Amino acid sequence: MNKILVPTDFSKEAESALKVASQLAKKYNSEIYLLHMLEIPMQETDAVSAQADVPEVMFFMKLAHQKFEDMMNSEYLKGITVHEIVKPDGAFSGVIDVCHENGVDLIIMGSHGASGIKEMFVGSNAEKxxxxxxxxxxxxxxxxxxFAVNDFVFASDFKNDNKETYKQATEFATAFDAKIHLLxxxxxxxxxxxxxxxxxxxxFISDYNFKNYTVNIYNDDSVEKGILNFSKDIDADLIGISTHGRQGIAHFFNGSISEDLVxxxxRPVVTFKI
Known part of the structure; x- marks a missing residue:
């Protein structure tokens, strides 16, 4: 966990994510990449690609940098290497591109909670x-x-195409010294x-040496309810789920789980791509 990316729109939810990132950065000596994606009107798109000194673009970029300066003075960021990135492009692919360019290991994002993942910051692009x-x-x-993770629920249908995500989950659990509750x-x-x-x-787990786990079969009206209810029953610190890439959360578990889970x-949720 050397490099952590935190997309931000400077909202309270984004700051909650940044605070968690700062705790992890201090614990694992990580660097933070703080990313702001400018939401530029469509009519400005061609101009932005043609030149970077469009007055409207420059105004919003300067405003973002000012907000970054205020944020950098926060007590919780002291002693942490923080890289400031402003991209004049609201496309969600820009977030992934920045991750690949900088070798990011983990993305931490803030959410409004029950009001829906579509309302996460950076607009609906966060869902993507x-x-x-x-x-x-x-x-x-x-x-x-x-932010501590002692009990980590890994929910799955335990079919072979999920094995890579379980490997990632065990690495995550090892980093936190957490117990995985296979569900x-x-x-x-x-x-x-x-x-x-x-x-x-x-x-499913026979190829892995991770030993700090429990096995749980839980009956409920739906898979979503089962995951939420089981996590509540054991007071889990974190829920881990798998995604099928572009098919999205709505299709993980072979299409039987909807975005409603997130x-x-x-409680916090971590997603791993199959």
Whole structure:
């Protein structure tokens, strides 16, 4: 966890994400890349690509830099190497491009919570970042004075195409010294016996040496409810889920889980791309 990217629109939610990033940066001696994507009117797009001194663009870039200066004076950022990046491009692909250009290991984003991932900062583009990012994305809903992960729920259908995400989850858990609670949710429409479910999970994790885990089969009305209810029951610090890239959160677990999980979870959620 050497490099952490935090997209920001300078909102309270974005600051909550930055505060978590600062805690991780201090713990793991990481650098933070603070990114602001300018939302430029469509009529200015061609002009922006043609020249960088368009008055409107320059105004908003200077305003962003002023806000960055104020933010850099925050006590929680002292002692941390923070790179300031302003991009005159609101496209979500710009976030991923910045990550690839700088070798970012983790994206941390703020969310308004139950009002929906579509209202996350950077507009609706944040949903696309979570969907398409090949880098783990940690979604923060609230302020965390001490961001610690002791109990980490990894929810899956435990089919082979998810194995790479489990590897990422174990690395994440190892970094936090957390216990992973492997969770498979049973529903009436997609029922698996406990015995068969455990066999599938055992087979799924057999190639990995990670030992700090529990195996859990949970029955509920829907997979989404099962994940949320189980996480609440054990007071989990974090929920981990898999995404199928451009198909998005709405299609992880082979299409059976909707974006409602991220929208409705009151606790942090981390996504891993299959």
């Amino acid at each position: 970042v979570v969907r398409s990012s090949d880098i783990p994305v940690l979604v923060i809903k609230n302020d965390h004075d001490d 498979m949710v049973n529903t009436a429409s997609n029922f698996t016996t406990t015995s068969k479910a455990k066999q599938r999970i055992d087979s 929208n409705h979870a009151k």
